Amino acid sequence: MDSLLFPSIFILLASFLLPAVVKIIGKMKTIDSNTKLPPGPWKLPIIGNLHQLVKFGSQPHQILRDLANQHGPLMHLQLGELSNVVVSSAEMAKDVLITNGVVFAGRPYVAAIDAVTYGSRDISMAPYGNYWRHVRKICTVELLTAKRVQSFESIRQEEVSALVKYMSSNQGSPVNLSQQIFSLTYRITSKAAFGNTSKGHESYSDVVDKLAKLGSGFRLADMYPSSRVLQHISGLKQEVRALFQKSDEILQGIINEHRTTLETAKTGEEEEAKEDLVTALLKIQQQGGLEFPLTDQEIKAIILDIFAGGGESSSTTVEWAMSEMVRNPRLLKRAQNEVRQICREKGYVDEASIKELKYLALVIKETLRLHPPFPLLLPRESREDCEVNGYRIPSKTKVIINAWAVGRDPKFWSEAETFHPERFSNNSIDFKGTDLNFIPFGAGRRMCPGISFALPNVELPLAKLLFHFDWKLPNEMKNENLDMTEDFGVTMSRKNNLILVPTECTLV
Numbered sequence: 001m002d003s004l005l006f007p008s009i010f011i012l013l014a015s016f017l018l019p020a021v022v023k024i025i026g027k028m029k030t031i032d033s034n035t036k037l038p039p040g041p042w043k044l045p046i047i048g049n050l051h052q053l054v055k056f057g058s059q060p061h062q063i064l065r066d067l068a069n070q071h072g073p074l075m076h077l078q079l080g081e082l083s084n085v086v087v088s089s090a091e092m093a094k095d096v097l098i099t100n101g102v103v104f105a106g107r108p109y110v111a112a113i114d115a116v117t118y119g120s121r122d123i124s125m126a127p128y129g130n131y132w133r134h135v136r137k138i139c140t141v142e143l144l145t146a147k148r149v150q151s152f153e154s155i156r157q158e159e160v161s162a163l164v165k166y167m168s169s170n171q172g173s174p175v176n177l178s179q180q181i182f183s184l185t186y187r188i189t190s191k192a193a194f195g196n197t198s199k200g201h202e203s204y205s206d207v208v209d210k211l212a213k214l215g216s217g218f219r220l221a222d223m224y225p226s227s228r229v230l231q232h233i234s235g236l237k238q239e240v241r242a243l244f245q246k247s248d249e250i251l252q253g254i255i256n257e258h259r260t261t262l263e264t265a266k267t268g269e270e271e272e273a274k275e276d277l278v279t280a281l282l283k284i285q286q287q288g289g290l291e292f293p294l295t296d297q298e299i300k301a302i303i304l305d306i307f308a309g310g311g312e313s314s315s316t317t318v319e320w321a322m323s324e325m326v327r328n329p330r331l332l333k334r335a336q337n338e339v340r341q342i343c344r345e346k347g348y349v350d351e352a353s354i355k356e357l358k359y360l361a362l363v364i365k366e367t368l369r370l371h372p373p374f375p376l377l378l379p380r381e382s383r384e385d386c387e388v389n390g391y392r393i394p395s396k397t398k399v400i401i402n403a404w405a406v407g408r409d410p411k412f413w414s415e416a417e418t419f420h421p422e423r424f425s426n427n428s429i430d431f432k433g434t435d436l437n438f439i440p441f442g443a444g445r446r447m448c449p450g451i452s453f454a455l456p457n458v459e460l461p462l463a464k465l466l467f468h469f470d471w472k473l474p475n476e477m478k479n480e481n482l483d484m485t486e487d488f489g490v491t492m493s494r495k496n497n498l499i500l501v502p503t504e505c506t507l508v
């Protein structure tokens with residue numbers, strides 16, 4: 001989104017790009033001549049509504065919510081040459097994601113993402129159709145099964161225990177919890193995907209992070225996909241190519257290494273349950289007989305998805321949950337009491353005990369409601385003309401679903417802006433895709449398939465941090481003064497790192 005902060009630069013650029021501008025006007029005329037598009041704010045020639053997305057100090061999801069408050073929960077925006085519809089209520093989300101789910105199961109084409117996913121051969125960007133169905137099935141039926149996710153518990157335990165050790169040795173001093181949690185989640189994902197032996201773990205998380213930032217789809221060049229000059233000036237192509245080469249090199253090295261190990265090793269049933277994701281994919285490849293061949297390219301694309309989807313999204317949830325609890329010591333105490341009571345006898349936290357942590361589950365839900373890691377769900381694209389709520393949405397319209405606005409809609413949520421985990425205690429509202437008022441993982445056909453992999457990466461670190469330590473802000477800062485500013489990047493993380501002082505709890 002950074003480049004959108006410089007309207008004068010892009011107006012200047014856009015006016016220089018005459019050939020592209022002519023094309024753009026042609027396209028805009030076609031769309032604007034349609035009188036039944038959803039309502040939206042006034043549009044300027046060439047840039048459409050881009051200028052309305054630039055508001056100092058506000059993030060895109062906040063700006064879109066404010067615009068929706070004026071123009072309605074189904075709103076049309078012209079962003080550069082792209083026609084967009086923004087969905088900001090549960091009713092409209094239901095119409096789009098469920099009632100017309102097949103029409104809106106597409107993903108818009110973003111050149112940068114297409115380039116790094118080997119031509120959209122991953123799950124999240126694959127066009128809706130047989131290939132997408134095939135790779136999604138591999139993901140849900142082979143890779144992220146309950147059994148396999150459970151088999152990674154020892155990895156999670158080992159890594160979170162190392163974090164606890166780090167906190168113990170730094171107790172009494174300020175620690176950068178954001179950074180620690182971020183690298184913890186990448187380490188867990190790396191070990192689950194690549195196993196213990198592969199090199200390149202650290203460097204890969206770095207590459208994925210940079211790639212995910214480039215693929216936001218909100219860069220100026222993404223808004224004018226037909227402008228070759230803009231693509232060139234932005235430097236995006238070159239940057240993507242360099243990162244892609246690096247990512248490809250690391251992943252291919254890991255695949256080769258795994259292939260050699262697989263050829264020489266004799267694997268039994270027991271070992272199979274513990275195999276990492278690359279090994280699992282290579283075995284599927286070797287078995288063959290698939291509707292679509294699973295080449296190394298597809299394996300690399302799927303692994304990239306797991307890192308991009310599963311890394312920062314989990315760590316940012318831990319970060320926000322800790323921030324909200326530290327800001328409200330009553331909630332922190334209640335969550336600590338619960339975990340200490342349930343795990344005191346054992347003396348440690350394991351995943352079997354986590355099932356009993358009912359209050360922690362409420363805290364996590366409330367965190368995902370107020371701070372969904374993807375405030376704007378991965379964009380959808382209409383695959384054909386469709387009517388929603390009496391308005392026509394033409395084929396190829398990009399659909400932005402503002403899950404952040406839906407989760408804070410005061411028409412459904414009382415005291416919507418307040419962190420109040422108890423709101424989930426006497427109802428069955430869940431994030432599994434049936435309650436459209438609460439969609440941090442999306443809903444419908446393209447809903448996140450990684451929930452079961454993500455949750456233990458959130459629950460175990462939180463439970464252990466609460467079990468072992470008391471927490472306070474540094475420099476005698478008052479809890480209620482903790483800065484909660486959001487940052488819109490790969491995910492909606494905290495703008496400023498969460499710095500806390502741990503004190504080891506001697507009671508446990």
Ligand code: HEM
Pocket residue numbers: 123124125136144305306309310311313314317372373374377378439440441442443444445446447448449450451453454
């Ligand atoms: C707290 C953690 C996570 C959150 C909040 C989250 C959220 C989301 C959201 C909002 C979408 C788009 C859904 C839609 O279009 O309706 C999505 C898609 C996806 N997520 Fe997650 N995710 C998380 C963790 C994970 C993990 C751990 C993985 C993999 C191990 C993963 C893999 C994917 C994939 C592959 C897709 C694309 C699905 C498709 O297009 O068919 N996610 N996720």
